[in-house]
Amino acid sequence: MTRLTARSLTLGALLFLAGCASMAPKYEKPAPPVPNAWPTGPSYKEGQAAKAEQKPLAEVPWQEFFLDPQLRKVIGIALNNNRDLRVAVLNMERFRALYQIQRADLLPQVNGNAGLSVQRTPDDLSNNGNGRTVHQYDVGVGISSYELDLFGRVRSLKDQALEEYLSTEQARRSVQITLVSQVATAYLALASDLDRLKLAKDTLANQQESYKLSNSRFQAGVASALDLQQAQTSVDAARVDIARFTTFVAQDMNALNLVVGSSVGSDLLPASLSENLTPIKDLAPGLPSDVLLARPDILQAEYLLRGANANIGAARAAFFPRITLTSSVGFGSDQLTGLFKPGNFAWSFAPRITVPIFEGGRNKANLQVAQVDRDIAVAQYEKAIQTAFREVADALAQQGTIDEQVSAQHSLTGATAETFRLSQARYQTGIDSYLNVLDAQRSLYAAQQNLITARLVRLSNQVTLYRVLGGGSK
CATH class of the missing domain: 2.20.200.10 (Outer membrane efflux proteins (OEP))
Incomplete structure (x- = not known):
């Protein structure tokens, strides 16, 4: 019985030592290969640093960012039905099970x-x-x-499995943030094309009235055949745009249904391009190191890097x-x-x-592969940070000028509308030809279309900032 007790104590001591060693190199996070501040210049707003009382965008749930009730319902449907998000969740469950399998190897069966x-x-x-x-x-x-596990081989494999599981959680967050932004972008595109279609229909109605007036003047001998044909071209151009924007609306609906994962009911479709779709007008992103390192895609890259680092420990332990x-x-x-x-x-x-006595260089090659995999993961991590920095900088550059663009376009639209009104009055009194009316009408129509585009760009820029700044996924 004494000999059995001694063996038991020896076995317990070995089991304790089995979990105390690891040959993985000490993990050191690479320094972010980007500047410490966002770009500055005429394209950027002043004071991009976050205010002390401002909540980081990564902590703002999407329900607080998108306030339009219909859009929020559509996003909720997409989060339940989208196949990409479903695959991301299933991948996370799969890697969690793999981690549990690897962790079980640390204990006796x-x-x-x-x-x-x-x-x-x-x-x-x-x-x-x-x-x-x-x-x-x-x-x-x-x-x-x-x-x-005296040399940490099994523990290193367990650590690698854990890091891969944690990376899939960040991948799920990244997919969810991207999905929310895709739904919002598709929703805005549909709303803008509905506005363009309505504008084209209103323009057609106005042009038909102008054609009737020109035809009456032609029948009375006051207007020329050229004026009548010019009025007809305006009518036909509006008809072409109606057909084109009708197609765009149908395609936008198909795109929205695809990203949502089911057919969106007519009661949830936008009526027009509302300015209240997103509430945050002035986003202060804060410092690059604070913002970028909190993005889920960068966290995913870091977890994969940590996993590759742990795998080196398993490759080293194979020599013992x-x-x-x-x-x-x-x-x-x-x-x-x-x-x-x-x-x-x-x-x-x-x-x-x-x-191991002779294995044909297998262990040495496996260690080299593990080290190269770690170096690749470092490069991918740094590239992810650089890409994120560029995305945020581009969005901030657009944010810094888009308000001025919308304001200028609004002023231009008002000026062209007044020009059109005056040209109509001069034509009706016989001072100018219908060609001036036609040119003014075309300028007004183009200005109105460009105003819709500018408003779409401003709203889309807010959605882009939500995505690139790692908007909350709760």
Whole structure:
């Protein structure tokens, strides 16, 4: 019994030591390869640093960013139905299960077993020349092929699996943020094309009235045939735009249904391009190091880098001996009724050590692969930061000038509307030809279309800032 206790203590000490070693290199986060401040200049607003009381955009739930009730419902439907997000969630569940499998290798697998074997010895092979049948009963518990992780191989593989699982959680967040922005972008595109279609229909109605007036003047001999044909071209141009924007609206609907994952009801469709779709007008992004390193795609890249770093430890540990234990305790007897008698107690303890002697350079090559994988992960991590910096800088550059563009376009639209009104008055009094009216009308129509485009760009810029600044995904 004393010898058994000593073996138990020795086994416990080995199990304790198995979790204390790791040959993975110490992880050091690479410095962000981007400037410490956002670009400045005429295209950017002043004071881009976040105010102390301002909540970072990454902590703002999308429900607080998008206030339009219909758009919020559409986004909610997309989060429930979109297949890309569903795949991301399933991938996360898969890697969580893989991590649990890898973590289980750190602990011994204890199995219970019970068996019966019956063997018939023939007469010619028996010692006394008389054949006999032998029954053997056994029952017990045991540990099968448990590796003592003295050099951290199993623990490094477990750490790698954990980092990969954590990266899938960030991938899910990234997919969700992208999905929310895609739904909002598709919703805005549909709203803008509906506005363009309405404008084209209103223009057609006005042009038809102008054509009737020109036709009456032509019949009365006041206007020329040229004026009448010019009025007809305006009518036909408006008809072409109606057909074109009708197609665009249908395509926008198809795009919205695709990203949502189901057909969007007519009661949830936008009526026009509302300025109240997003509430945050002036976003202060804060410092690049604070914003970029909190983006889920960059966190995903960092977790993969940490996983590649942990894998080096497993590759290093392959150069050292591997110790496995197989043990069991139980009872055995040739009679079922005598199975649990004190004298029938049995045990076995079989440690095995495997020392790599010649493996054709396999372990060295595996270590080199692991180190190169780590270097690749570093480059991918740094590239993700650089890409994110460029995306935010581009969005901020557009934000810095879009308000001025909308204001200027609004003023231009008002001026062209007044020009059109004056040209109509001069034509009706016979001072100018219809060509001036036609030019003024075309300028007004183009200005109105460009105003819709500018408003769309301003709203889309806010959606882009929500995405590139790592908007909240709750």
